[in-house]
Amino acid sequence: MAKIVVALGGNALGSTPQEQKDAVAFTAESIVSLVEEGHEIILGHGNGPQVGMINLAFESSASNGEGTPEMPFPECGAMSQGYIGYHLQNAIQKKLAARGIEKSAATVITQVLVSEEDEAFQKPTKPVGSFYSKKEADKLEQEKGYNMIEDAGRGYRRVVPSPIPLDIVEKKLIKKLVDDGDIVIACGGGGIPVIRKNGGFEGVPAVIDKDFACETLAELVEADVFLILTAVDKVAINFGTDEEEWLSELDLETAKKYCQEGHFAAGSMLPKVRAAMNFVEETGGRALITSLEKAAQALAGKDGTVIKK
Ligand code: ADP
Ligand code: MG
Numbered sequence: 001m002a003k004i005v006v007a008l009g010g011n012a013l014g015s016t017p018q019e020q021k022d023a024v025a026f027t028a029e030s031i032v033s034l035v036e037e038g039h040e041i042i043l044g045h046g047n048g049p050q051v052g053m054i055n056l057a058f059e060s061s062a063s064n065g066e067g068t069p070e071m072p073f074p075e076c077g078a079m080s081q082g083y084i085g086y087h088l089q090n091a092i093q094k095k096l097a098a099r100g101i102e103k104s105a106a107t108v109i110t111q112v113l114v115s116e117e118d119e120a121f122q123k124p125t126k127p128v129g130s131f132y133s134k135k136e137a138d139k140l141e142q143e144k145g146y147n148m149i150e151d152a153g154r155g156y157r158r159v160v161p162s163p164i165p166l167d168i169v170e171k172k173l174i175k176k177l178v179d180d181g182d183i184v185i186a187c188g189g190g191g192i193p194v195i196r197k198n199g200g201f202e203g204v205p206a207v208i209d210k211d212f213a214c215e216t217l218a219e220l221v222e223a224d225v226f227l228i229l230t231a232v233d234k235v236a237i238n239f240g241t242d243e244e245e246w247l248s249e250l251d252l253e254t255a256k257k258y259c260q261e262g263h264f265a266a267g268s269m270l271p272k273v274r275a276a277m278n279f280v281e282e283t284g285g286r287a288l289i290t291s292l293e294k295a296a297q298a299l300a301g302k303d304g305t306v307i308k309k
Helices: 017-036 048-063 073-098 134-144 171-179 210-220 252-260 269-283 295-299
Strands: 003-008 040-045 105-107 111-113 126-132 147-150 156-160 183-185 192-197 200-203 225-230 235-237 245-247 249-251 286-291 305-308
Touching: 003 017, 003 210, 017 040, 017 073, 017 295, 040 073, 040 171, 040 210, 048 073, 048 126, 073 105, 073 183, 073 192, 073 200, 111 200, 126 134, 134 147, 134 156, 171 183, 171 210, 210 225, 210 269, 225 269, 225 295, 235 269, 249 252, 252 269, 252 305, 269 286, 269 305, 286 295
Parallel strands: 003 040, 003 225, 040 183, 105 183, 111 192, 225 286, 249 305
Antiparallel strands: 126 156, 147 156, 192 200, 235 245, 286 305
């Protein structure tokens, strides 16, 4: 039996509400199988398409003069945590009941502490929301102080910083729920980024990488295993080329070398390998990168890529 923090990727969720419900039913089946084997599960997940959809809906409705208020980005993130968490906990509860497992599942709306001094705030990189013309983009920069960039010939988009996670505000509560034997969904979309302000916390428009946030979560709950589930069964070197080679094992030294050689795409596989390396370095635990389908096999050491000392 192990305490496992699972980071779910976009493919575990789908895009539309119905798609998400269907995808999550499959996700819940795998997760509850792990619970049935006696593992303690803490779930984190991405929110790219979902927070994009929520943000876009508010932006277009507000600009159509439909009377919808402008919705700040941290609030959009909170909504996406609630929306995805609802589907996940609902589907997991159903599978638990079907197998006669007396456990509960709940979502913790999670705030993740970042530093105002993080250099990411000097250089926003993460595109969010709608596409605009040059003229509209200039206006948004002036009126709202947004950072706008040209996005691959498709128009102008707002970019927000991607700071590193330092701490999880709700960590004690998450731990308590885990210790009680319940299944916790936390750090959705990397968490709502907050900074310390006026004796409390205040949301900032930024996006924390969900793989890094889940790694922080794994450290804080003292997980034995950090399990990153994505669209591929294993990590590869020379990915997508004739020399492609799928890896079963990756030690820290070799991983570092492969990162430097550019084998892992920035924004997709690189943060996963980096987060896995951090977990192994900091805790001595086991980190695995694999797909939802191969999760159980990977835990048994029969599939996936294991990152170890
Ligand atoms: P998620 O939503 O799970 O975070 P991403 O799309 O961000 O998924 O990252 C996973 C994707 O990274 C894989 O589906 C694969 O296409 C891509 N990828 C890039 N480099 C590699 C690599 N070296 N090995 C395996 N997959 C890679
Ligand atoms: Mg990703």
